[in-house]
Amino acid sequence: MAAAAAAAASRTLLCSHQKLIISSIYSTTTSKITHPFLHRIKNSAFFSSISCVQQLQSDPQTQTHGRHPNVVDTFERRGLLESITSDNLRSLASSNEKTLKVYCGFDPTAESLHLGNLLGIIVLSWFLRCGHQAVALIGGATARVGDPSGKSIERPELDIDTLEKNILGIRKTFSTIFGSSNVVILNNYDWWKDFSFLDFLKQVGRFARIGTMIAKESVKKRLESEQGLSFTEFSYQLLQGYDFLYLFQNKGVNVQIGGSDQWGNITAGTELIRKILQPDSDNEAYGLTFPLLLKSDGSKFGKSEDGAIWLSPSMLSPYKFYQYFFSVPDADVIRFLRILTFLDLEEIDELEKDMKRPSYVPNTAQRRLAEEVTHFVHGEDGLNEAVKATEALRPGAETKLDWKTIEAIAEDVPSCSLAYDQVLNVSLVDLSVSAGLFESKSAARRLLKQGGVYLNNNRVDSESKRIEPQDIVDDKVLLLSAGKKNKVVVRIA
Numbered sequence: 001m002a003a004a005a006a007a008a009a010s011r012t013l014l015c016s017h018q019k020l021i022i023s024s025i026y027s028t029t030t031s032k033i034t035h036p037f038l039h040r041i042k043n044s045a046f047f048s049s050i051s052c053v054q055q056l057q058s059d060p061q062t063q064t065h066g067r068h069p070n071v072v073d074t075f076e077r078r079g080l081l082e083s084i085t086s087d088n089l090r091s092l093a094s095s096n097e098k099t100l101k102v103y104c105g106f107d108p109t110a111e112s113l114h115l116g117n118l119l120g121i122i123v124l125s126w127f128l129r130c131g132h133q134a135v136a137l138i139g140g141a142t143a144r145v146g147d148p149s150g151k152s153i154e155r156p157e158l159d160i161d162t163l164e165k166n167i168l169g170i171r172k173t174f175s176t177i178f179g180s181s182n183v184v185i186l187n188n189y190d191w192w193k194d195f196s197f198l199d200f201l202k203q204v205g206r207f208a209r210i211g212t213m214i215a216k217e218s219v220k221k222r223l224e225s226e227q228g229l230s231f232t233e234f235s236y237q238l239l240q241g242y243d244f245l246y247l248f249q250n251k252g253v254n255v256q257i258g259g260s261d262q263w264g265n266i267t268a269g270t271e272l273i274r275k276i277l278q279p280d281s282d283n284e285a286y287g288l289t290f291p292l293l294l295k296s297d298g299s300k301f302g303k304s305e306d307g308a309i310w311l312s313p314s315m316l317s318p319y320k321f322y323q324y325f326f327s328v329p330d331a332d333v334i335r336f337l338r339i340l341t342f343l344d345l346e347e348i349d350e351l352e353k354d355m356k357r358p359s360y361v362p363n364t365a366q367r368r369l370a371e372e373v374t375h376f377v378h379g380e381d382g383l384n385e386a387v388k389a390t391e392a393l394r395p396g397a398e399t400k401l402d403w404k405t406i407e408a409i410a411e412d413v414p415s416c417s418l419a420y421d422q423v424l425n426v427s428l429v430d431l432s433v434s435a436g437l438f439e440s441k442s443a444a445r446r447l448l449k450q451g452g453v454y455l456n457n458n459r460v461d462s463e464s465k466r467i468e469p470q471d472i473v474d475d476k477v478l479l480l481s482a483g484k485k486n487k488v489v490v491r492i493a
């Protein structure tokens with residue numbers, strides 16, 4: 001009980017009311033999209049490579065005088081801070097003597113991480129940018145148990161094959177995002193697999209107080225529910241708590257971060273470290289949480305709902321990912337820029353002012369957001385693919401098309417599959433009817449005469465045009481358009 005009181009007292013509530021509410025609108029409207037920046041994509045300097053050091057030193061309110069720029073202050077200013085376990089973390093964050101080593105855990109409960117999880121990755125990246133070290137932990141062991149935090153019913157048990165597939169998917173995302181940075185990627189199954197139950201009870205269980213465990217939000221809520229809470233899920237907090245202790249002791253990790261729903265699990269770790277290892281005051285363990293990203297209906301951005309914003313390109317194409325951010329409502333875009341990008345706050349403030357001016361070109365802020373976040377998650381190639389597909393879908397676009405671009409477009413326009421001999425040497429008029437672009441050959445001919453029929457974004461003016469091998473893009477697909485907006489993707493079956 002004393003530990004619970006101490007933890008509660010040390011909890012610094014900074015903005016508990018603050019929720020990052022964004023709209024769940026998942027529109028793919030493309031009519032307003034133009035891409036004057038297309039040619040600049042190759043120039044990666046266009047994207048935010050501004051380091052925390054540069055950013056904070058240019059801010060008169062946070063002159064760092066040669067010390068580490070204060071990452072905790074940065075979080076506060078960007079709306080990325082909910083709570084910290086002790087204000088000492090803030091002082092340490094700007095000390096030159098001490099580099100912080102921070103970890104965030106992700107249970108592999110799906111094949112891909114999602115937008116909610118991206119916040120943890122962004123917060124880890126901010127620590128890196130401010131000169132600290134980062135560890136991304138995959139919960140290969142904890143996913144077998146299931147975190148009850150924020151869950152009204154017990155999570156379904158995952159079989160080993162699914163778990164392994166999920167771990168692989170998450171590793172891929174980490175390697176795209178973290179690339180050559182020095183982020184250490186660990187799997188907690190590595191230390192749990194040989195830990196016997198008896199050893200666990202002796203080394204961990206003995207120090208955990210039932211009163212403190214029951215008082216955790218995740219447990220309290222579930223105990224009151226009809227389904228109750230299994231012993232397995234009840235133990236989860238100690239597993240995550242021990243992870244922190246293990247990483248503190250063996251890898252020098254001294255900070256754990258997570259969404260606000262992780263507070264109970266994070267403090268389980270700081271409590272265990274304090275009790276078992278009794279570190280001196282200048283070698284403490286700290287926790288930091290960020291607010292949850294919520295949809296406009298107040299529900300958490302997660303994996304369990306329809307239309308999850310997945311980070312893996314195999315679950316959501318970079319094009320669709322980009323489109324999501326391009327369609328964020330004006331009311332949310334500035335907050336999103338602060339939370340989800342590394343752009344200088346001054347630049348974001350400037351964009352905010354621009355949005356109120358009559359000369360503002362609609363969606364400029366959304367485009368900036370979509371470019372920054374897509375580049376961060378999918379790299380330069382992913383962004384390139386997304387912008388090319390967006391541009392190709394623009395009414396009247398004459399973009400040169402490749403197979404990948406047409407496939408990306410196919411997510412948003414009707415498509416059909418035809419055999420090779422139903423396409424090759426067939427007249428364009430016949431093909432556009434069999435593909436469903438026109439109801440009749442006469443309608444097709446009429447528009448063709450008016451110059452309104454396009455094959456792979458090139459206007460066709462001859463009624464006798466037949467499909468030649470080179471019209472079939474990469475031997476796989478064609479894009480037919482009637483006028484500027486109606487399109488059909490034809491796949492070769």
Ligand SMILES: Nc1ncnc2c1ncn2[C@@H]1O[C@H](COP(=O)(O)OP(=O)(O)OP(=O)(O)O)[C@@H](O)[C@H]1O
Nearest residue numbers: 107116117119258259291292293300301302303304
């Ligand atoms: N919407 C969100 N906003 C901020 N952080 C989030 C969000 N969703 C998850 N996280 C954070 O990501 C990490 C992993 O969370 P978790 O595995 O519970 O994800 P989840 O996919 O939301 O679960 P589920 O959809 O099954 O509830 C935790 O630190 C958690 O706080």
Ligand SMILES: N[C@@H](Cc1ccc(O)cc1)C(=O)O
Nearest residue numbers: 105106107139142147240243
């Ligand atoms: N409990 C976290 C994941 C996690 C797992 C192990 C840890 O040590 C830390 C975090 C979640 O579900 O979101």
